[in-house]
Amino acid sequence: MFDILMYLFENFIHSDVEVVVNHDELTDELTRAGFRQQEIHKALAWLERLADLQESQSKPYLNRSQSSATRVFTAEENARLDCASRGFLIYLENLGVLDFATREMVMDRVMELDLAEVTIDDLKWVVLMVLFNVPGCEDAYNQMEGLLFEEPEGLLH
Known part of the structure; x- marks a missing residue:
């Protein structure tokens, strides 16, 4: 999973390449890069939970x-x-x-x-x-x- 996060960060986010928003297209891209479906889903869920942390309802102690x-x-x-x-x-x-x-x-x-x-x-x-x-x-x-x-x-x- 961590390898996928690194791949996404280096190839899409950090390199200023336009990020593919469509979940299915991103999954297909990662599959073509050689990652397994289960690991891809874990990594995408990890990123979604990172985005959720910014909302005060998910972790009220952050406020x-x-x-x-x-x-x-x-x-x-x-x-x-x-x-x-x-x-x-x-x-x-x-x-x-x-x-x-x-x-x-x-x-x-x-x-x-x-x-x-x-x-x-x-x-x-x-x-x-x-x-x-x-x-x-x-x-x-x-x-x-x-x-x-x-x-x-x-x-x-």
Whole structure:
């Protein structure tokens, strides 16, 4: 499923190619690209639920102002995200790339991936997909895109 999300993001959304709106045509396109029907349906449902997160009725906790809240990860979240990934989320929040609502959207989408463990690279792509889909997060998206594609220079300490 994650491969399909990456394929869609890189080939349609991120590349500024006109997105095929028709569900059946998109399914046909993904089938021609070699993806299985079951995985295609899971990926499209994942994207639909991402769009639904923007509506206050689906996740009312996203409307509350929680600027000074501390995020405590559940046992399931700790199992799915290693320490580096959890630290990266906190880092993004401290940078202002994520706020309370977008962080929770990222966590919601991460927990619905069919991956036993989410790598930091996977997490970066989920963050990018979430920010791309949230109106008003263009600056955060651009900042995250820079973090995703920049190559470290020199030695890291």
